Amino acid sequence: MRCRCPALKDLFAASCPEVLPPASVRTLYTAQLMIVTIDGVAASGKSSVSGGVARALGVPYVSSGLLYRAATLLGLEAGLDLHDAPALLAHLQTHPLRLEPLAEGNRVWQDGRELTDELHSTRVDRGVSVVAVLPEVRAWVDAQLRALPSPFVAEGRDMGTNVFPRAGAKFYLTASPHIRAQRRAQERPEDVPAIEAALIRRDELDRVQSAPALDAVVIDTGPLTLDGVIQTILAQLPEQVTSA
Numbered sequence: 377m378r379c380r381c382p383a384l385k386d387l388f389a390a391s392c393p394e395v396l397p398p399a400s401v402r403t404l405y406t407a408q409l410m411i412v413t414i415d416g417v418a419a420s421g422k423s424s425v426s427g428g429v430a431r432a433l434g435v436p437y438v439s440s441g442l443l444y445r446a447a448t449l450l451g452l453e454a455g456l457d458l459h460d461a462p463a464l465l466a467h468l469q470t471h472p473l474r475l476e477p478l479a480e481g482n483r484v485w486q487d488g489r490e491l492t493d494e495l496h497s498t499r500v501d502r503g504v505s506v507v508a509v510l511p512e513v514r515a516w517v518d519a520q521l522r523a524l525p526s527p528f529v530a531e532g533r534d535m536g537t538n539v540f541p542r543a544g545a546k547f548y549l550t551a552s553p554h555i556r557a558q559r560r561a562q563e564r565p566e567d568v569p570a571i572e573a574a575l576i577r578r579d580e581l582d583r584v585q586s587a588p589a590l591d592a593v594v595i596d597t598g599p600l601t602l603d604g605v606i607q608t609i610l611a612q613l614p615e616q617v618t619s620a
């Protein structure tokens with residue numbers, strides 16, 4: 377197909393000037409342009425910030441980590457070896473999970489049972505990094521995320537790099553392990569040193585899939601309030617996202 381529309385020509389500058397991609401690929405590209413990705417290290421504020429940005433935009437946010445956590449919980453409950461990808465996948469096929477992406481908080485369901493409140497327990501925290509490195513489980517999560525209708529804000533580790541590489545805006549949140557542990561200690565029974573040690577361990581385990589996209593804006597949330605981070609992101613969103 378010849379490229380006649382200047383706006384589309386700009387949009388596909390990488391694959392134009394002569395030929396536009398087929399319609400189905402074009403639809404996928406434009407759908408991704410209405411997605412904002414917010415990645416970052418553990419407890420850097422991804423879900424709180426994504427929720428705030430999503431509410432300001434009037435769209436849902438999608439917490440990809442919850443799907444890894446739910447897969448882990450089901451594996452633990454079934455007594456499976458968390459390294460055993462075929463067994464985990466088979467279990468997920470027979471016990472399908474549903475992510476409900478709402479601006480006020482994501483929920484995860486397995487049939488009629490809500491799993492959400494059980495997904496941030498210490499045992500799931502300990503097991504999830506094992507499950508999240510399994511390529512088969514990653515492919516399963518990615519397929520669920522890519523099936524969701526945009527616009528939305530997607531948070532996780534590889535939203536901007538792997539799952540939605542053509543997202544309209546990408547951000548990556550960081551903060552020192554100590555600051556993240558102090559924040560987490562407000563909501564967990566463990567003390568700051570124990571949480572900090574666990575966060576450092578998880579940073580290391582998640583390191584490979586948690587690199588920022590080359591075109592992501594990296595924000596050190598250490599000196600910022602939650603609202604400060606949200607406003608920093610909102611101020612940098614391009615028009616195609618804010619008018620979606």
Ligand SMILES: Nc1ncnc2c1ncn2[C@@H]1O[C@H](COP(=O)(O)OP(=O)(O)OP(=O)(O)O)[C@@H](O)[C@H]1O
Nearest residue numbers: 418419420421422423424425559560597600601602
């Ligand atoms: N800029 C900030 N200032 C103060 N507290 C914050 C800030 N950002 C996040 N928090 C608090 O830090 C804690 C962790 O935030 P949140 O759960 O959103 O992080 P996360 O990156 O989604 O975590 P996880 O990786 O475990 O899913 C929460 O208590 C949240 O309210």
Ligand SMILES: Nc1ccn([C@H]2C[C@H](O)[C@@H](COP(=O)(O)O)O2)c(=O)n1
Nearest residue numbers: 440441444504505508532533534585
């Ligand atoms: N896109 C993602 C999202 C999450 N993970 C991993 C990283 C953690 O080990 C785990 C839970 O994530 P959290 O709830 O802490 O954000 O899932 C990932 O690898 N890729």
